Amino acid sequence: MELLDIARDVLQKEAQAILALVDQLDERFTEAVDILYNCTGRVVVTGMGKSGLICKKIAATLASTGTPALFLHPAEAIHGDLGMVVRGDVVLAASNSGETEEINRLLPIIKRFGVKLISMTGNLKSVLAQNSDVVLNISVAEEACPLGLAPTCSTTVTLALGDALAVALIKRRGFQEDDFAALHPGGRLGRRLLKVEDMMHVGVDIPVITEETPMKMAILEMTSKKMGVTSVVDNNARLTGVITDGDLRRLVERDTNFINRPARECMTRNPKVISKTELAEKALQIMEKYTITSLFVLDKRQHPYGIIHMHDLLKAGVV
Numbered sequence: 001m002e003l004l005d006i007a008r009d010v011l012q013k014e015a016q017a018i019l020a021l022v023d024q025l026d027e028r029f030t031e032a033v034d035i036l037y038n039c040t041g042r043v044v045v046t047g048m049g050k051s052g053l054i055c056k057k058i059a060a061t062l063a064s065t066g067t068p069a070l071f072l073h074p075a076e077a078i079h080g081d082l083g084m085v086v087r088g089d090v091v092l093a094a095s096n097s098g099e100t101e102e103i104n105r106l107l108p109i110i111k112r113f114g115v116k117l118i119s120m121t122g123n124l125k126s127v128l129a130q131n132s133d134v135v136l137n138i139s140v141a142e143e144a145c146p147l148g149l150a151p152t153c154s155t156t157v158t159l160a161l162g163d164a165l166a167v168a169l170i171k172r173r174g175f176q177e178d179d180f181a182a183l184h185p186g187g188r189l190g191r192r193l194l195k196v197e198d199m200m201h202v203g204v205d206i207p208v209i210t211e212e213t214p215m216k217m218a219i220l221e222m223t224s225k226k227m228g229v230t231s232v233v234d235n236n237a238r239l240t241g242v243i244t245d246g247d248l249r250r251l252v253e254r255d256t257n258f259i260n261r262p263a264r265e266c267m268t269r270n271p272k273v274i275s276k277t278e279l280a281e282k283a284l285q286i287m288e289k290y291t292i293t294s295l296f297v298l299d300k301r302q303h304p305y306g307i308i309h310m311h312d313l314l315k316a317g318v319v
Helices: 003-024 027-037 049-064 107-113 153-173 177-183 187-192 215-225 245-254 280-290 310-316
Strands: 043-047 069-072 090-094 116-121 134-137 208-210 229-233 239-244 294-298 304-309
Touching: 003 153, 027 090, 027 116, 027 134, 027 153, 043 049, 049 069, 049 090, 049 153, 090 153, 107 116, 116 153, 208 215, 215 229, 215 239, 215 245, 229 304, 239 245, 239 294, 280 294, 280 310, 304 310
Parallel strands: 043 069, 043 090, 090 116, 116 134, 208 229
Antiparallel strands: 229 239, 294 304
16 A cells, blocks of 8 residues: 555545544533532543643643633552642543553542543443543544554544543633733733733823824934824824824925924824724734824823834734
8 A cells, every 4th residue: 555545544544534523523522621620639540552632732721711720640550640630620531442451540540539530442341431420432443453453543532632622621611812921921922912901002102183283293202213104193092193204205296395284284094993802913004905004002081192103013923
């Protein structure tokens, strides 16, 4: 068999195993989500060998999406790490055979702690299944390994089922982008989820002039604040327009005497603005759409409250 044919065969078998898992889901999945949702402690995810590696990812996914979780190595647990499990926790154990010795040695202790146990196993008659509060069926017709030895389809469906639990909990909790951002302050994800208020300039850094300010003074304000723009406000300090470097260039082309004219005669009206609670990525989208380099942030009274510049987005790595 050609190597590409082998690869296609593996992918088809694993895909079929996941699709078969869809038909195996029943009310026990809902029961498991209820238990995890109502957990007052942490979700302790445990598994041995290849299943253990999958369990580490499941624990990480749960923890990053609003469900406090940790991974417990079952072999280390029986040598002291079981102290990581306390009342109020829920144990989520994965074992395709359901007869993993290291996990089964934990069962009496888990029961003594009064901790709920959810198992993911392919053997519904196993010791693990018989001692679980909820059993999630991860049985597969075959492994993709030609020897039938290396966990392949079974670990794939375990991972997929863990993702299904995590996503169901995201929906159940009403977990939002804001919550996700709080748990991912670093890296590309964190940068994507920064808010405008996290990087906007406020207070004396905001360039502001009135509608009656002479253009000479407007240029000085733009120069001193180094934003390439200034907001223009009316007598009630409400934003009515902006003047940008581009506006100045166009003014020079058509009117060399503009320098003494009031800002209201030279400004661009109805400027684009953004809320401080919007994602910085949204600010970038607006800037790119309208070919501008800055956006003002207004308060409830329509007063300039902040300003965010393309340079801020570049510096933060949003771009």
